[in-house]
Amino acid sequence: MKKQARKTRQPNHPMRWRFVLGFWAVCACLLLVRAVDLQVIQHDFLAHQGDIRNLRVEPLAAHRGVIRDRAGKPLAVSTPVVTLWVNPREAMEHQDQWGRLAGNPVIDPKAFARKVRRHESREFIYLERGLAPEAAKTVLNLNVPGVYSLTEYRRYYPAGEVASHVVGFTNIDDQGQEGIELSMEDHLSGHSGRKKVVRDLLGRVIQDIEVLEPAEPGEDVTLSIDLRLQYLAYRELLGAVQKFKAKGGSAVVLDVRTGEVLAMVNQPAYNPNNRGNLDTGALRNRAVTDLFEPGSTMKPFTVAAALEMGMVTPSTTINTHPGTLRVGSKTIRDHRDYGVIDITTVLTKSSNVGTSKLALAMDPLALPGYLERFGFGQSTHIAFPGESNGLLPLRSKWRDVERAALSYGYGLSVSAVQLAQAYAVIANDGVKVPLTLKKVDGLPQGEQVIGKGTARQLVQMLETVVSRVGTARRAQVPGYQVAGKTGTVHKVMAGGYADDNYIGLFAGLAPATDPRIVTVVVIDDPGGKAYYGGLVAAPAFSNIMGGVLRSLHVPPDKPDGLLAGGPDAEDRS
16 A cells, blocks of 8 residues: 655645734724824813823912001011921822932921821821921922922011010911910901912922912001000019019000000010910910909099098098007008098008098998999900909998908909009099000090099099108109009918018009009019018109100109108008
């Protein structure tokens, strides 16, 4: 059998090539269809998506209103600062770039890494706020992906601690926390806006697209405070507190006709521009918030009530012998036996026995009612945060000892600003005007509290207190007639009155012939042997009042400028 030769099957090359060519033709068609889809059908969608990745909506910070003194000098201004923030989602995609932060003095690399990883699901967290532009640039120039900046405002206080208790301060979000910054927040704050911007791949703003919502700046506020007088009062109060080693103090200066507060200072104070290691006790505006028993500074109002009711005249005599008065189980004492003296001398010598006898001769509810008229036990409506109303008991029944104590300033509590307002009533011919920390135009409508004649009699009587035979010879002001009253009280401590802790006071007005200014000085707990109001508060009053009158160009009404006291002068009250 003949073997046939085996034939070898040849590959079908034309079929393979047709398959390959067909496959690539299909791919080309798919690519063409996709290209048409991307370039034509989905063009707008894709363009929008690209814009989204570069467009950002950012806040437009509102410029906070300026706080000025009555002459237009700035007390609080806003300066632009840079705030750094990071998009953690974006930053996590570029962890290899974090090393650029090494050695940067503003952002610690380790802290940055911890913060980003802790908030990796978020798109916005703060890194550092309120940086100076130069400091912010040291970070932004590193071009770390996900790190951006925005402009905010930081508050600056040119007068520093001198006006801190009045002006207050804002927090890091530029919201008022104390003082005028808090009470006038709605006026000062304004409203933030929004804008659309384009950022490049490094996060830099390369184009402002549009303002979606414009920022509305806050309103400026003009205060009644005169910065010149504020500095003067601050310096003199600080000097008195340091000299007498006191724990603190307050001083208030009022325009008696307008009710404007021209100066208000306290010790201890604080610097609102640097609140690190701040003692929170220093934040209090003691002149408005802190209460104390007014002591002998209350005696003019007891005498005013007696004059108004027609019980006495300035020359009516009263027997204070033997210098003590037994009321119930208590004994009321004077510094010495003044014997038979007139009502004017009751104030001149600050007789506790004299005012006690006047109060006990009145209807039991009469004196508290008159004190209420003067504004004691109620707000001055000065619109300052944390203002204390004081305490004036309005009982239906009063014990004799309570009535007597009220006559010389025990058994009630007042603030320095309340006491100043009450003395302004005497200085303003018996008219009480509302107090204000905002500059006013014109004379406000007032309330007649006591008769004009009574008020003028009181002023003349109080002039004797500042004479060489009164308790406040150190309150004299060269060239001006001064009227006022000293006060010295035991501090109320836990369990009752302290034996060796006092508050020294002086409240006065000038020029006595045509009163313009009232000033109250409070020295809290002087540390030395000197603690009487005539010794610790009266000299500060003299320096403040003299400086105020000269600064305001008030004409002198006492050209002889008597200063010295005589051997009969007393500083105790």
